[in-house]
Amino acid sequence: MGHDWVEDAKRRAAVEAVKNIRDNFIIGLGSGSTAAYAIEEIGRRIREEGLRVLGIPTSYQSLLLAAKFGVPTTTLYEHPIVDLTIDGADQIDSNLNLIKGGGGALTREKIIAAASKCLIIVADERKLTDRLGRGQLLPVEVLPFAKPFVEAKIREIGGKPHLREDRRSVPFITENGNFILDVDFGVIDEPLDLERRLKMIPGVVETGLFIGMTHLAYIGTKTSVRVMSTLRE
Ligand code: 5RP
Numbered sequence: 001m002g003h004d005w006v007e008d009a010k011r012r013a014a015v016e017a018v019k020n021i022r023d024n025f026i027i028g029l030g031s032g033s034t035a036a037y038a039i040e041e042i043g044r045r046i047r048e049e050g051l052r053v054l055g056i057p058t059s060y061q062s063l064l065l066a067a068k069f070g071v072p073t074t075t076l077y078e079h080p081i082v083d084l085t086i087d088g089a090d091q092i093d094s095n096l097n098l099i100k101g102g103g104g105a106l107t108r109e110k111i112i113a114a115a116s117k118c119l120i121i122v123a124d125e126r127k128l129t130d131r132l133g134r135g136q137l138l139p140v141e142v143l144p145f146a147k148p149f150v151e152a153k154i155r156e157i158g159g160k161p162h163l164r165e166d167r168r169s170v171p172f173i174t175e176n177g178n179f180i181l182d183v184d185f186g187v188i189d190e191p192l193d194l195e196r197r198l199k200m201i202p203g204v205v206e207t208g209l210f211i212g213m214t215h216l217a218y219i220g221t222k223t224s225v226r227v228m229s230t231l232r233e
Contacts, residue, residue, distance in 0.1 A: 009124040009220025014038040016225045017086050017120045017218040018045065023052050026079045028112040029066055030087025031059040031105040034122045038086040043069025056082060058112050059105040059175060082116040089121050089217075090208070091129050091136045096121065096217050096230050097191055099132055101139030101208030104164070104174050110206055113213050121217040125226070128219065132209070133188035137162070139208040140181045141174055146203020151181065153201045157194075159183040178205055 014037035021027060021042065029039055039062060045051040047070060054074040057063035066073050076082075087109055091099040098121065100106050113119045129136070140161070142150045151161045164172040164180040172180055188194055188209075195209045217228040 005222050006124050006126065009222065010034040010122070011037045011220070012225050013122040013124065013218040013220035014086070015041050016227075017122045017216075018042055020084060020118075020120060020216075021045070021051065021053060025053045025083040026074065026081070027053050027055045028082045028085025028087065028116050028119075029055040029057045029062040029071070029073075030085060030122075031061050031103050031109060032088035034088040034124070035062065035086060036065055038122055039065040039071060040069050043071050046070055054079065056112055058087065058108040059103070061103070061105070076111075076115060080115060082112060084118045084120065085112050085116040086120045086122055087113065089123050089127055089210070091132055092121060092123060092127050092214075092217055092219075093129055093132050094228075096214035096228060097132060097212065098210035098214060099136055099138055099208050100210055101141075101180070104139070104141075104172060104180055106139055106208045107141050107174065107176055107178075107206040110210060110213075113210060118215045119213050121214050122220075123217065124220045125222075131187045132191055133185050137182035137184055138188070139164070140183055140198060141176070141178050141205040141207075142181055143203045143205060144171075144177075144179050147179055147181075150201055150203045154181065154183055154198070157197050159185045176205065
């Protein structure tokens with residue numbers, strides 16, 4: 001659990017971000033505690049303002065929240081192009097490159113982000129960093145069959161992989177039936193290069209590096225919401 005200001009900052013960031021949603025949008029519904037506030041606010045706008053949208057959940061968590069807050073859902077099959085996705089992040093640098101995957105939903109999150117015309121990240125200011133990887137492990141989703149091979153390849157390129165486990169020391173299984181390796185790369189100097197190297201390893205399903213995907217970030221501070229953008233004026 002965060003401090004009081006953190007929960008307040010997350011909620012304020014999410015509420016500001018949801019103001020970008022217009023009628024008839026297809027909305028990517030992100031995962032995690034900050035994205036959850038956005039789903040709640042979308043539900044409020046549907047109920048109180050008659051907003052008409054459809055959401056595409058990135059996880060069972062966001063599917064259940066959509067049902068709870070009255071956000072109707074659809075799939076990429078009906079709507080392969082998403083107008084706007086609102087999602088959280090574990091680390092955000094000044095170019096709005098991200099590390100995601102704390103909740104293990106990175107693969108679906110990245111697919112929905114890539115299918116979106118606009119990706120908005122919502123977070124509290126503790127997520128900002130000058131360098132990705134500083135004090136932050138990089139989640140990598142891997143096919144269980146390939147785990148030992150992928151671990152060896154990751155060590156070759158300088159990472160220290162740790163299999164994600166639940167509290168009973170049972171491997172964490174993603175919604176795609178895979179494992180997560182939380183990898184210590186230290187500070188990541190060349191995130192795009194690392195992304196390419198990891199994606200070339202057979203058995204790597206996806207990485208938590210989101211490079212050049214984010215358009216806007218709403219960052220909740222102790223007192224306000226700071227908007228960061230990669231959009232040209
Ligand atoms: C899940 C994610 C989340 O968006 C990320 O972990 C942030 O979560 P929170 O808003 O609870 O801090 O990437 O895979």
